[in-house]
Amino acid sequence: MTISIWRYSHLALAVSSVVFILLASITGAILAFQPISEQMAPYKVADLDEVSLAKTVEVFKETYPEVIEIKVDANHFVMASVFTEEGENLEGYFNPISAEFLGQKSEPSKFFQWVTNFHRSLFLKSVGRFFVGLCSFLLFVIAITGTILIVKRQRGIQQFFAKIVNENFSQYWHVVLGRLSLIPIIIITLTGVYLSLEKFNLLPESKEQHKIDFEMISETPKRDVSEFELFQNTPLSEVETLEFPFSDDVEDYFTLKLKQEELVVNQYTGEVLSSLKAPVVEVVSNFSMVLHTGKGNTVWAFILGLASINILFFIYSGFDMTLKRRASGLKNEYRREECQYIILVGSENGSTMQFANAFYKQLLEAGEKVFITELNNYTQFPKAKHLIVFTATYGQGEAPTNANKFLDRLQSTKQPNPCRYAVVGFGSLAYPDFCQFAFDVDKAMELDFEKMLEPTSIHDKSIEAFHQFVSLWSSKIGVTMELPQEALVQNKKQTKTFNVVGKTEVAESPDNTFLLKLKPKRTQQFTSGDLLAIYPKNDYRERLYSIGKVDGNIQLSIKFYEHGLGSNYLNDLVVGDKFKAKIIKNTSFHFPVKAPKVILIANGTGVAPFLGMLHQNKKHRETKLYLGLRTHASFNLYKPEIEALLIEKKLNDFELVLSREAEQCYVQDKLDDNASEIAQTLYSGGVIMICGSLAMQKGVLGVLESICVEFTHKTLSFYQAQGQLKMDCY
Amino acid sequence: MKNIRLIAVVLVTFFGLVSFTNQGPSTKYKCMIQLTNYTGEGAYVAISLINPAGDYEQTLFVQGDDNEWYNTLESWWKFYGKKRNNIDAITGATISGGERSINVIEIEDSKIDAGYSIRFETAVEDHEYYTQDVEFPLTSETVKGKMEGTGFIRYVRMMPN
Known part of the structure; x- marks a missing residue:
């Protein structure tokens, strides 16, 4: 019911922030390469978990007359600032074991610096920063509304990652990639917001400072730095910085900054003079920085890069969907009050609209007065004689957004003239509630109007089935309608x-x-x-x-x-x-990649894909084939192939079911006989595939449903949602 | 006459050379800058030698990652920005609030106890700019001392190396 609110906010937020998000994600994708390129530098010489701070301090003190500071960066490179014998300042990367100078601190490349600047402020300084932060927040909200939309679409959180039917490129990938990059995007946006807040001083500031009692500082007992217990027990990997005392004065001290703590250490005795827990704000900032930039972690940086590229794709696919939905908007030539034919449409993502529009145009060309509108706009139509409903079904047999008020309105609104009606449902047989809403509408309309045709259901936007409806309907009415052709051909043929x-x-x-x-x-x-x-x-x-x-x-x-x-x-x-x-x-409808056992059920020509799958079963997964045919003679066509498959052990078990000879029964009857085997297969994660006539599919599904409920206490749709039931019937 | 000419040439060459190697003996100082706990971007700091007349004479050190922002140190930029001598050898990285940096600066001995001062000016992106965050006369006492700052700098300590 509330889906439209979420969708509108999802779209409205996206539209309002698209420019910033576009720029931020392009630059973000580029910046993902910065930590990756940094990690490639040859300064990681030792495992810092193994090297103690005491050892490094000792060797530095031996090598250089004066050490100012030792730092460990996110890449686990050791940096230091020292004075050489010549009194020159030497800064850069060092070997923590030998104190050997490895190289100058690499200036962050001009290019990355430029991109970083652009990424966080678009060169607009504070104003830009504010907008980037705001859009980061908006993107967070977009991700949340997107999640809600997916939950709605998947009918529940449990099935969040269940399979989606690929009906439309943009829509399918928008959802699939959305699910995958959800977590990285939420992390990117939240840390982005946090970092922006920090820049605007909106976070609580920590005022805590070291309190050192200088009266009590003592030079004794004097110990060598390499004997300081604290330094001995601290591996370099935990160190952020160690600042050396400025002079020999006892009131000058070591300042050791660890990830969570800052310690002040007496330079003569090694006594800890004061310690401060790192303020939460700072810990969170550092953590946000690492999460946001991928610093020091190539894999995470790579994931962040992918997520940024995904955002670009979301922008494209999102607008693609929106434009298509808009393109299928409705325009009328006549006013509602003067039309005899009323077309009512219920459509979730616009494809049903295209069919309804085509129908509308053809009826107009036939010289009739037609009015087309959404199901939710159902109202009195003074001159109406014919009502034609085109509707999709959403979720678990529910109404699409623009039809969710129709059933109520139908009850409360009466038409002045008697009307005849026909309902056409659009959907996919891959969903269990195929065209359910269309059937509900049909039942409800039956009470008030004269049914002209049984409800027509159209699988997978079949133009063929639609034509059948059009010709049936128009011949009953006595109108000649040109069949709408090119308008509906979805993909240009690429034969x-x-x-x-x-x-x-x-x-x-x-x-x-x-x-x-x-x-x-x-x-x-x-x-x-x-x-x-x-x-x-x-x-x-x-x-x-x-x-x-x-x-x-x-x-x-x-x-x-x-x-x-x-x-x-x-x-x-x-x-x-x-x-x-x-x-x-x-x-x-592909053969499962992983499954302990696969049961294949076919009748007649439906065996064709299964023969191929069994030929391709080079890994010898356990398989069983039920094949329903008419007579023994019918089997001759497939016999050599199936016998060969059995010998090669690509097919383990085969059951031939004849409807005109021998036992004279159908596949579904045989399934009933082997109920426990079937239940066992589903229970253990096996897959059942069905191919053949719709009549057979109906029978088989009935039997499977009762087996599931009886033996496994779960419904068949539970297994279908897990991809354990695959069907391709006609 | 010939000799006079020769002597003149030699003298001109000699004084020319001398005038280009203009520096007298100098001392290196260790100089620590400790910043206050402000929040925001890293601070840009310029350390300059100021002559008795109160004008800039020499840039001693610049702390700043990106020379794009050097012009935020307005007063110093007026002095340095025109000529833009190569100062690569006397630049260091920016540091942020609460951090300290220790650098080596070199000052000619003749400038000590001679009415010269040393000036530390600071600027932080989108924040204030302090022309004289720290400034004190160069005397043989002060070059071993500690001076409190008035802006982003909490204090400066110096020590002959």
Whole structure:
């Protein structure tokens, strides 16, 4: 319900601070290389945990007539300032064991200095600092609102890292990378804010000072510095600085600064004269500095760099999504009061809008008076005769943001004229609550209006399914509608050439099924479970086939239908032919990389991707295949391959289920027989994959659901959320 | 006549050389600057020799990482900024509030007990600028002493090396 508030604030904050965030993240990404390049300098000569301060002080005192200070920097390089025999001041890096001078203190490179300056103040001094600090805070809030959006989207914190369906490049990566770089970004922003506050003196100041009783200072018992217990027990790695006494006067002393404490030490006796805990503000500042800059830690610096680059990507992808959402805004030619056709849209990220808009335009061109609006704007439409609802579903069967008030409004608003209605739902079968909200809307509207068509559900923005709806609807109404075409073609086709290298004959199969082997003309990356899209008439009409990768070739299993667009096209190919098609990555249906056991369930041609996966099962993961076919004769097509897989131990167990012969049952019945095995597989982290007809999928899911509840006391969707259930059905 | 000419040439050359190696005997001093516990960026400090007339005569030391900010030491910058002699040998890193630095500065012996002073001026980015944070006459006593500061410097201590 409140998602819109979070989204609006996420966007509003991003828009208001984009320029600063852009500059800060570009420069931030560059600055990540500074600690990395520093670490490469050759001044790390010893393990400072092993060297005691006493030893280093001793050797320095022996080597140089006067030592002023010894420092250990974030990179664990030892720096010192000493006077040489000639009375010259020598400053730079030293070897802590031999006191040998290693090199001048490297001036921070002009370039990094310039970028740093830009990064924290944009060369605007205080004003710039203020804005950079403020935007750091805004970015923090953006990260928080983003997190809330992800939690909402993933339906709960527990599933924060659960799989996301890749429907749209910008959206998918915005979420995926957002989850990954969340922690670094929160750290960067908070430490950034802290460092800015510090610059503006907004933090409490520590006034504590050493209290030394100079009356009590004594030169006896005199001991050598190398015998000071404190120095002996302090490894160099804990030291920040050791300031040597300015003169031989007993009132001059050593000041030893450790990470958490500052000690004043009598230069003759080694007695600790005073000690101060480092003020919290300072400890936090140092820690913020290290976290913010990655000083002294190459890995963290690298992570910070990646996070900065991610921010750049978020800016791009975020605006890309926003612009697309805006582009699908609604514009009307007629006023609400004069229209007979009312199109109501519920859309979360704008893709449903595109379909609704296309429909709207076509109906306008057909000469009808149409009004299009969001579902939440539902109100009285004085002349309405037809209501057409296009809606997506959000989260767990909930309404999209711009439709969340529709059901209430529907109840409280009555239309003056009797209306007929149709509902079209958009969604993805990969989600358990596919088109749920569309069905809810349909049920609610049934009470008031005459249903013209059963609710149509459209999987994965299928233009094909949408056309079917349009032609069905328009023929019922009696309007001629041109099918909207180019408007909806999402990706410009990028087809590649494929050669036919093998094909079986339809006539030999009792089920009119044939196998087709294709070889991409140029090398292409693909794997079993990906999809091959073909365009039989070279237009918007697309047919998808699940790919099995066998010996580097694409193997498809196709059922031939006399009037089938795709199957006719493919059946007309002969070995040696070339044609154009496109491989679509389908990562949600790849063979699991890690899983103790994989159960594959297929009927008919759905076995094709599984054959490929089993061929690729070179690691011999435990597998079991359930295959539902009609008759023994149907099996002949796959028999040689499956027998070979069994012998090679790429397939461990195989169950053939025949629906027209022998036991005459379906795959789901066999699953029921092996219920405990299935439960065991899911329980131990195994994966179940289903490929085949939607009818089979429905049956199988029903059986799996009851097995899960009975044996594991968890729902099937629990396992699906963990990526243990993968489906590709048609 | 010939001799006179020769002598003249020799003399001119000699005085020319002498006038370029202009310094008399000098002493090196250890000089410690202890800053107050102010918060903010590191302080820029210029140490200068001031002649009896109160004008800048020589830059003894500059503490500052980035010469871009040297001009915040306004008064000294008017003296140094015009000529910008090479002072690389007498520069050190900035230090922040609460820290101390110890440097070696070299002063000609003839300037001690001769009406000359030493001046420490300080500036911190976006904060105050102190022209005379510490300034005291150079005498054989003061070069072994401790002087309180009035700005970012808490005190300065000097000691012949």
